[in-house]
Amino acid sequence: MARETPVAPTISASIQSQTLVVDPGAYTIKAGLVSSQDPAVQTECHVIPNCIARSRTKQTYIGSSLSQCNDFGEIQFRRPVERGYIVNWDLERAIFEHEFFDPKAKLYCDPASTNLLLTEHSNGPAALSSNADQIIFEEFSFASAYRVNGPSLNALNPLPPSLASPSAPSTLPIEILLLIDSSHSHTTITPLLRGRPIPSGIRRLDIGGKHISNHLASLISLRHFSLMDEPHIISQIKEDACFVAPSFPDALEATWRGPRSARRPPSDVVADYILPDYTRLHRGYLRPRNNPSGPPTHPAPSADHDTDTDKSKEESFPLSTERFVPPELLFSPSSLVSLPQSGLPATVLQSLGPLPRSLWQGLLANVVLVGGNALLPGFRERLEEEVRAVAPSEFEVRVGTAQDPIGATWEGGRRVAAERARVERCMVGREEYFEYGEGWVQRRFRGARVVENWGWEGGGG
Structure with missing residues (x-):
């Protein structure tokens, strides 16, 4: 007889009112503490260097302490994130301890009385996700946690003004969206339908900042x-x-x-x-x-x-x-550095290729740029022009830049953490992790959906 998969209670006693929302990018960590008891309070997003640096005077700087450095000449950096994934938890642990667990830190919290919402990229190796769960529950001892697909959180933010229609305000999550995240390590294209990534359309360009x-x-x-x-x-x-x-x-x-x-x-x-x-x-x-x-x-x-x-x-x-x-690497990587990949406009069309043509109109009309490279002057205009040149002429192409390209994914996580009911539906408690094991937790996180589990169909958020 097949073994039954245990079903955890929907509401765990370990769910706390305070959530630490962390978006660990390769260059910076975006983080902030969010309270579900007072969701009206706008929590600040702190941008923290995700590195440990050593100066030529042998001084070591961890995370935000880099702001105290007065001489960056010949400074050396070590970063825990490679190709978009946390691969060195020894480094990341040291940064977390400095930024979140030190009583003198701006974002100090007690993990035993705090939930953690941690973003991750699509299609990451299962072993890396398992490592993250072990660190979160066994070493950091957070009361509860949720590893969430980072791109999907952008569907919970309003559209950029250039894409929004004043006559028909959009509801949240955004019904359909083509998210382009151009960050430090790489650029990913993620089609989102009702807040859910469409796996067959996810594409990655190995060019970043x-x-x-x-x-x-x-x-x-x-x-x-x-x-x-x-x-x-x-x-x-x-x-x-x-x-x-x-x-x-x-x-x-x-x-x-x-x-x-x-x-x-x-x-x-x-x-x-x-x-x-x-x-x-x-x-x-x-x-x-x-x-x-x-x-x-x-x-x-x-x-x-x-x-x-x-x-x-x-x-x-x-x-x-x-x-x-x-910056032309984003558009012509093969001609400038001999990288055997298409440029970003062609990769956008490759992302749409496996999808039903009925979705193309909505995706091309709602292209949103996030990530540090979205701040490059002229990036949005050039991308819109070149995608329009290669896309079918019957579809309108509109590209907008998120209001805060660097903190956009974190902002989506903040919206989740600000409402108690949604936190209770997606978080896994520490006692559940030890009772049901890593495999169950991974399946639980993979099964958590922005719309289905959080009940946001047509919601305003």
Whole structure:
């Protein structure tokens, strides 16, 4: 006789009123404490570096303590997340203990009286999920926990204003959505129907912010001087200077100055990047090349760094094509770094391929960008234009960027944690974990659905 699968009680005595919502990205952790007793209170999302860093002075910084570092020269990082999955729980444990279990931490909580909502990516190895459950219940001893598919939580957030219809306000979860999460390690495309991922349509592009930064470092090191050992500075240059060109060939043409005998004036794209020296200037900034005496673009230096003497001591180099070539990896990975994958617009169509054509209209009309790369200027416009060019002409293509691309997934988790009834339906108590075992817990988490288990059909949330 087949063994019966035990059924846990719907409401566990171990469910607490306070939930720690954690979205552990490869570059940053998004976290916050949410109370179901007072859901009207808007909880702040804390963005925490998901790393342990060691400076050239042998000082170690864990998570948020990185903000205390005054010299990022030659700093070395160790990160617990690779390819989107937590693979080093020794590192992640140290970061959790520093950020959540230290009484001096802003997000301090007692795990024994706290629920944990932890996001994870689609199609992750079962062994990694099992490791996470062991750490959560056996080492951290959270009262209860829920591992949830991160992309699905975005269906619980309102559509970006550019996609929303004032005459017909959308209900939550969003009925149909094509989520593009372009983050540090990779870019994933997830079709969502009534808050549930459609597995056959999930696609992954192995290009993320890390690859853009690495390509930028290679170009700068080739043309100017080596910054390969300066990942923090490279990340700042990317944030300050990089953008997605509306047309890559046109951008290349605009920056070409012609033969030596007939030089053209420099393009508006060309700018100087002023490097930090960690004495007078602790963060670099971008200054227009064709107006060196004008104000810097972003970010502005401190007021005491604006004298002619300071400028004479500056270390800088020009940026031209380096500003838009690295982000082009998202659109042409095979031509720039020989990665045998299609660009993002073609991958969007590959995501739709296995799905019923009746879903295409809704998915193409509700494309939402999240993740750090969504902040690149010009990304949304270029993606919308190129998807429209390859999509069937009878379908409208609309692409919107989440109001907070970095914290969007966390915000969906906050909405879940803010309501007691929903928390009770999805959480697994620590005593249930020990009574029924890891296999049952994994099946329980896989079976938890945004709509069915939480009863959100047509709900406003």
